[in-house]
Amino acid sequence: MAIVKQRQASPISQDERRHIRDLTGLIEQLSDPNPIARRWAARDMANYPDSVSALAGQLDRETNGTVREAILTTLMLIGNTDAVSALVRCLRSEDAALRNDAIEVMKNMPDAVSMIIRDLLRDPDPDVRIFAVNILESLRHPDVQKWLIEVISNDKDINVCSTAVDLLAEVGTEDALSALEALKGRFSEEPYIAFSVDVALKRIKDNG
Amino acid sequence: MSKKRVLVIDDSATVRMYHRSVLEAAGYEVSEAINGIEALEKALAVQEPFDLYIVDINMPKMDGYSFLRQLRQQPIPQVPAIVVSTESKTHDKAQAYEAGANFYLVKPIRPDDLVAYVCLLIGQGGHQ
Amino acid sequence: MADNSITYEDFVKFREFFYRKTGIYFEDSKRYFVDKRILERIEATNTGNFRGYFNLLRFQASGDELQHLINAMTVNETYFFREEYQFNCLVNSILPYITKTKTPGSLIRIWSIPSSSGEEPYSIAIYLTEYWTGLKDWDVEIIASDIDTNILKKAKEGRYSPRSVQYLSEGILKKYFKPLPDGDYQISDDFRQAVEFTHVNLFNLTDTKPYRHFDVIFCRNLLIYFDDQSRRQAAEVFFDALRPGGFICLGHSESMSRISSLFKVRKFPEAIVYQKPEEL
Numbered sequence: 001m002a003i004v005k006q007r008q009a010s011p012i013s014q015d016e017r018r019h020i021r022d023l024t025g026l027i028e029q030l031s032d033p034n035p036i037a038r039r040w041a042a043r044d045m046a047n048y049p050d051s052v053s054a055l056a057g058q059l060d061r062e063t064n065g066t067v068r069e070a071i072l073t074t075l076m077l078i079g080n081t082d083a084v085s086a087l088v089r090c091l092r093s094e095d096a097a098l099r100n101d102a103i104e105v106m107k108n109m110p111d112a113v114s115m116i117i118r119d120l121l122r123d124p125d126p127d128v129r130i131f132a133v134n135i136l137e138s139l140r141h142p143d144v145q146k147w148l149i150e151v152i153s154n155d156k157d158i159n160v161c162s163t164a165v166d167l168l169a170e171v172g173t174e175d176a177l178s179a180l181e182a183l184k185g186r187f188s189e190e191p192y193i194a195f196s197v198d199v200a201l202k203r204i205k206d207n208g
Numbered sequence: 209m210s211k212k213r214v215l216v217i218d219d220s221a222t223v224r225m226y227h228r229s230v231l232e233a234a235g236y237e238v239s240e241a242i243n244g245i246e247a248l249e250k251a252l253a254v255q256e257p258f259d260l261y262i263v264d265i266n267m268p269k270m271d272g273y274s275f276l277r278q279l280r281q282q283p284i285p286q287v288p289a290i291v292v293s294t295e296s297k298t299h300d301k302a303q304a305y306e307a308g309a310n311f312y313l314v315k316p317i318r319p320d321d322l323v324a325y326v327c328l329l330i331g332q333g334g335h336q
Numbered sequence: 337m338a339d340n341s342i343t344y345e346d347f348v349k350f351r352e353f354f355y356r357k358t359g360i361y362f363e364d365s366k367r368y369f370v371d372k373r374i375l376e377r378i379e380a381t382n383t384g385n386f387r388g389y390f391n392l393l394r395f396q397a398s399g400d401e402l403q404h405l406i407n408a409m410t411v412n413e414t415y416f417f418r419e420e421y422q423f424n425c426l427v428n429s430i431l432p433y434i435t436k437t438k439t440p441g442s443l444i445r446i447w448s449i450p451s452s453s454g455e456e457p458y459s460i461a462i463y464l465t466e467y468w469t470g471l472k473d474w475d476v477e478i479i480a481s482d483i484d485t486n487i488l489k490k491a492k493e494g495r496y497s498p499r500s501v502q503y504l505s506e507g508i509l510k511k512y513f514k515p516l517p518d519g520d521y522q523i524s525d526d527f528r529q530a531v532e533f534t535h536v537n538l539f540n541l542t543d544t545k546p547y548r549h550f551d552v553i554f555c556r557n558l559l560i561y562f563d564d565q566s567r568r569q570a571a572e573v574f575f576d577a578l579r580p581g582g583f584i585c586l587g588h589s590e591s592m593s594r595i596s597s598l599f600k601v602r603k604f605p606e607a608i609v610y611q612k613p614e615e616l
């Protein structure tokens with residue numbers, strides 16, 4: 001036996017991608033019993049912006065993590081507002097892996113996310129507000145600091161505020177200083193807030 | 209006596225710093241990981257196992273529950289874990305215990321409480 | 337005479353375009369490097385200025401100019417036995433693990449992407465030949481791919497500078513290379529014929545689709561040039577290119593903790609590698 005070359009590339013025609021690759025065909029594949037076929041359908045749908053509602057529907061039913069991951073990647077690549085709405089629903093899932101994957105994907109969709117981020121930051125559920133702050137973390141958008149200052153000035157939940165402070169330590173400028181000081185006053189009993197605000201203040205001053 | 213070693217797993221740099229400062233002051237040795245995958249890599253790479261994991265739930269790439277589930281299948285000595293989370297919902301707690309956590313604490317955590325729980329599970333930090 | 341000014345807006349426009357095509361993102365700090373190469377290509381293509389050149393890039397049906405530019409922009413740095421501990425891991429742990437579950441006589445497939453000038457796939461071939469006793473019982477296929485067509489040509493030629501072979505032992509150099517009059521080394525024809533080189537852009541779904549059923553993938557020192565979004569896409573490609581239970585080895589400074597959650601972390605004595613779950 002030895003190191004060998006095969007005569008031909010491996011025959012794709014014999015595997016799970018053999019079916020028709022137009023949108024109707026793909027939508028059908030998306031609920032195939034075989035997860036590998038579902039993954040391929042989800043991946044190939046990146047070429048069809050109209051596939052969002054089918055993807056979103058499957059996401060609600062899908063139990064296989066690797067298929068969900070492919071659906072999320074495709075929603076990210078499609079990147080329109082419908083795709084973002086489908087992802088927002090995931091933030092309320094009981095499944096931590098799905099929630100966090102949705103957050104990661106949304107970080108890469110600055111335009112579509114910027115349209116809805118304010119609503120998310122005012123959501124009644126503090127967990128969703130924390131996720132909204134997480135999304136801001138690497139969203140390439142000029143208003144990120146403004147949104148964070150609004151959060152630490154108004155939000156009643158200590159964990160939402162401290163998540164925003166952690167992020168201000170990385171992206172904040174002098175404009176955030178007074179809001180940070182004020183927050184320390186607002187939660188004067190909380191050692192973690194005192195600690196994290198001091199970290200943020202020091203970082204910002206060192207950079208400036 | 210050598211110091212007890214704790215791995216703090218959290219995507220927030222400030223939280224890691226906070227836990228580090230509290231635990232180091234109490235005599236523990238602290239390492240950090242930014243998510244579940246890095247934590248697994250560190251847990252598998254070290255010669256001497258950690259004595260305790262302190263795990264956040266919501267983290268990119270691999271969340272706290274998935275980390276615990278995978279950790280519990282690895283061929284390394286199994287040690288206690290404390291889950292810390294911003295979420296106080298009951299289904300989260302249930303998931304954490306099922307995944308192999310020993311305690312579930314809700315953030316923010318006061319320094320004394322953190323040290324008390326750690327001490328309860330692995331005893332006092334080494335002497336300086 | 338070319339108009340040799342590229343504004344910041346031009347640079348940004350170009351950066352977005354190039355990123356979408358290749359997954360490679362240039363920070364502002366790379367501006368000088370990028371501008372210099374674009375200017376060279378404006379000159380070579382006689383397009384006069386950035387606008388003319390950018391139009392050629394975007395609308396040329398053959399895509400030849402885009403390929404020229406990609407060739408000029410890639411970082412091809414590599415050498416034999418780079419990160420050798422992983423080749424050790426391959427022959428001492430990964431392959432023994434794989435052969436335990438495979439039907440004897442079936443083919444073991446290895447994909448080296450990006451291969452650059454070939455040092456990595458040839459190192460794998462040398463390692464298997466020298467250090468893996470299993471090679472007498474198994475057939476192995478090594479496929480090596482890169483986006484850069486010039487570098488693939490070099491890889492197929494198999495001529496290497498003394499620098500590139502500096503970590504090879506005297507013995508191996510003697511056994512598998514021929515010194516050339518100009519000081520370079522020519523790798524033996526057996527290896528040149530054994531490794532298959534192909535052109536693949538990791539971000540082109542049509543390119544990557546036929547790559548399936550691999551047992552091991554080496555993807556080293558590429559993902560460091562990518563941002564989060566491209567890393568995620570790359571992970572999807574590798575996941576689907578692997579057999580269930582197949583392994584992926586990343587470069588020393590690349591950890592899956594920054595890339596994807598699709599794979600399991602596996603510890604072997606020589607290295608930590610990543611594995612596609614046996615069952616989806």
Ligand SMILES: C[S@@+](CC[C@H](N)C(=O)[O-])C[C@H]1O[C@@H](n2cnc3c(N)ncnc32)[C@H](O)[C@@H]1O
Pocket residue numbers: 358359360410411412413414415418449450451452453456481482483484487536537538539555556557558587
């Ligand atoms: C630094 S070399 C790494 C070579 C070898 N794997 C090693 O570790 O020594 C990086 C290579 O990635 C290739 N490359 C860059 N973008 C690519 C893409 N989108 N698809 C395939 N290869 C790509 C470049 O052409 C270059 O040869």
